[in-house]
Amino acid sequence: MPHATPAVSTRGLSKSHGETVVLHPLSLDVPQGEVFGFLGHNGAGKTTTIRLLTTLLAPTSGSACVAGHDVTAEPLKLRAAIGYLPENVRLYDQFTARENLLFFARLSGVADPVDAVRETLEFLDITALADRRVGTFSKGMRQRVGLAQAILHDPEVLFLDEPTSGLDPMGVRQLRAVIEKLHGRGMTIFMNTHLLSEVARSCTSIGVLAHGRLVFNDSMQAVADRYDEVGLEELYAGVAAAGVAA
């Protein structure tokens, strides 16, 4: 049963760079506790949407609320309620994973940073990596430490931008398990992705963005009911093509 206040809510949210419209007015609600998969081709505007919702970019028009806080009126309260994992996070190579995480824990205002880091490392099952320098890590290891920094302060809403990008199948599987655990804790997850298989396995609702326009938005249950025969890939191709034509 969805809660009354959506975790993410946008009304006519748009972004333009000069004459170029990157995101057409977007109206979207993501209920609390959902794992929302945001699909779209490269350059569709998914990353821009996340940057708007995390206050890293200022909207050209429209409004948005995350965890009940307006992106322009209450940016500090909003940022205290979110976690964010960008697509290409590297972290500080010359520091260990623990040192990186302690820095971000302190920056997030966590009351007991040492404890929070230890618990998060255990939760993600990466305690063995804690005292190794991040510069020696593979992409998958970095991604898991990056995810750790995003959930250290137990945010209400977690934004993941292409979290499976560059991961091997085992890495994808481990990330999926983490997402399921976080979902089990009631966290709302807003995830940009290309991988339809991940959406099918992890998400409870999806939105499809094509050339900056939201062309589809529904629950995975509805998708399953309505498009059971054609499958998710056909659905995606169909709505994306329709969006382009529109």
Add this chain to the structure above:
Amino acid sequence: MSPARILSRQALAGLARDRSVLILVAFFAAMVLVTAWLGWSATATVNAIYADAAAYLSGAGQPVPPNPVSTSAPLAVLRNLGVYISLIGAFGAIVIGQHLVEADRRAGTLPLIGAGPFARRDIALGKMRALVTATAAMMAVAGVIALGTLLTLPSLVVTGPDLGRLALFLLAGWAYVTTFGFLALGAAARLPATAAGLIAATVVWLVITFVLPELTANLHPTAAINPVTTLAATPDAGVFHLFSALLGPVSLAEGFAWLSGDLLGFLPEGLAPRGLVPPALALSVALVLSGLFAAQAATRLDLNAGGPDA
């Protein structure tokens, strides 16, 4: 702990682990040591010659003049220090200022910092605080070495006011190098391309160190790095007097050299600073303006930039 302080501590820890920064700081410390050794060696030589001459003159029943070391300003033995601060110190501060932005950009952590629950000005404050601390540490190293030299030299009587002047000289050196550090920090924040901030600040530093003295006093680059020749009077030609009056206040390298000579006691008698603005005031204004530039640029830093390809 405030977010600015957390950011500053992290930035300083990053600087302490960066090889290029460490090499530059070590080089600076080594050159300060060389300065100290040169001053010590020259004074010790004069002392030795004086001892021989005094013994000879007393033996011959001649009057013994006073030791020239004891009649000149004791801090003058550190005259080369100003040159190394002006050259290596300023360039070190530029590298540090650029590194403070570039390290986050390269690590892709700017969006993570930007998504933190604090104001954008805290990011600027944290960076500036780290820079100010790093340049102060550089000057502290120079100060410790300079003090060690002064206290171990025989025949050199260092008084309380001398130590006060040494402290003022180090403060002026800190203001001078921090100005360039702020410029690099601001330029790196403004220009997202890798090393663009470093190049921009270095160009400004080169112009101030080598081009302006050529316009105001016909000083060639080799003369501009000499603590004695850089303190030349404005040549007696209309064009140099004009440039001296116009560019004097922004010719910070000359201003710092004049201030060094004045504070360390080796300023040629009657030599006036370039332009109408006293060098101490020009340095202070430059520090404030570069600080404002750094604050404004770092507050508006594009937090979306960066990542492994940056």
